[in-house]
Amino acid sequence: MSWQRMWAMFKARNYEFFRDKAAFGWNFLFPFLIIAGFGIIFGGRDYSGFKVGVFPAAAEKVVAAETNLPQRFIETKHLEFIGFKSLEEGLEKLRHHKIDFLLRLDSPAGEYWLLDSSPKGYIVERLFQAGLIPEGEAQGERVEVQGTQIRYIDWLFPGILAMNMMFSSLWGVGYIIVRYRKNGVLKRLKATPLTAFEYLTAQALSRIFLLMFTLVVVWIGADLLFSFRVAGSYLDLFIVFAFGSLSLTSIGLLLAARGISEEFTSGALNFIAWPMMFLSEVWFSLEGAPQWVRTFSQILPLTHLLKAARKIMNDGASLMEVSSECLVMLGVTLFCLVLGALLFSWNE
């Protein structure tokens, strides 16, 4: 094994990353724009509120207090009222899931419409019915959670960073190596004393360096805007993200072990990336999802990266407390790297 050869390949890949201005800019801009979007447009809150259509209304913007709707229903948080001129207009939106619930304003009986298949519609129906019960008859005792509340954006931020890492690892390694194989760059390198292990290691190290560099820059930029709260250690968080980038990069290397079809590779990368994005709790929690879905999510390294990062960031966990997640990520890394190195071909 030659460190000099690995260093040469490491530098060559970094040149490519830093000099490709479009790709370089996008790597920073993409996560930053998503975070900024959530922060500015939704004020850092979860945007999954309920949309209630009302008709007949003169304009789309409706002041609920000026309607005859039950006061307790109007005061319910996370409800957004949207006005429609007619029933037909409102039903059209309801059928296409653009609103969750539709109410007639001029009906003394409180006539409403909803889609039987819509969970959100069902919930709004219950809220509406509860709003009709006179004050004081509600049951239960309200107890608020004490202490610092975690904003949605604090919960989401590690997910966005990890998602960016995943895309960057899979495409920045997997896709690039396949392209290099197709256009003969790998064949040219095969004609030198460079070994497959040296080449793959250099690619992995370069990608991890670039991922961590991007992570730090995006973190600093986003933190200046939103002041993220990190309950645990920054160093522990950095180490966890490094494990994550290692495991995700190794998946990219495994996918790039063979093949010269960029189209097939792109499809395969999407096939892996999209389920990982939805089943690893980047955007939403899987609490309450079917057991098999939650079990499946446990084999995805992104799940463990996010679990560990959120434990450190939101709950102040130490590296020891997230050691099981780190071990899974290392296991995935080892499996993919060994298999990738065994299957690797320079020109097939």
Added chain:
Amino acid sequence: MAIPLLEVKNLVKRYGTVNAVNGISFTISRGTCFGLLGPNGAGKTTALEVIEDIIPPTSGEILYNGAPKSPTFREDVGIQFQHTTLLNFMTVGETLLTFQKLYREVESFDYMVEICKLREILGQMNNKISGGQAQRLMLALALVNKPKLIFLDEPSTGLDPQARRYLWEIIRGIKEDGKTIVLTTHSMDEAEYLCDEIAIMDHGRIIAQGSPPQLINRYCEGGTISLPRENVVASLDDLPLPYREENGRIVIMTDKVNTGIEKLLAMKIDLSDMTVHSPDLEDVFLNLTGRKLRD
């Protein structure tokens, strides 16, 4: 007797039922330029890539310095492929330096730059250089490790005549420095200009081998006399020499050009616009296969 630098014995490369290389054998002595000449699809590139260790052979033996190739073979050889893309977003100079780092023993940077005439483009990005400049850079990359043996696969393909001639001079310069070169080409000019010995390949086999003069003497005695068809008023059957019709001209093959011309004069054939052509490797290939190299 000196051990040849490279010895290829009964080399076969099969893809499914197709024999891309079908039992070729040859030896290459130190300091010579050996050419594999043949039309596209003859198996030249496949043969070369098997010898280079890029693809595995189906069967056969390749001896380097009298022994099977060792893991250090790649330290000893320089390769220029027919189709290669260079690393993106790197300058010519950085590319040379990067490749230097891949070898234990390397050629001096200045030597490569001078011999391949790269000085004025050292700071240019790889994707901004012309085809001829890219070929010179590829050639420099093949020299980066002070190779004892250099493989050049169709080095001048796609270049304009001026760039080709420029590249040939560079390759000659490399040869004069004592390097051993193996090149493939479908250009008889290139083969004749650069090669000491040539193996003509067709359908995966070597059909003739020798130095250019040897091949011409062996397979094409005499020369050809070419006349416009309308000059030959007499019946073509009366012509005293073998001939073929080609692009409105009569091409007459003869062992002795002078005697052939005398026979034509005796038949009172108009010799205006007559051309006499000494045989070349194209004729050798034509005589051996009945086809032209570029068919």
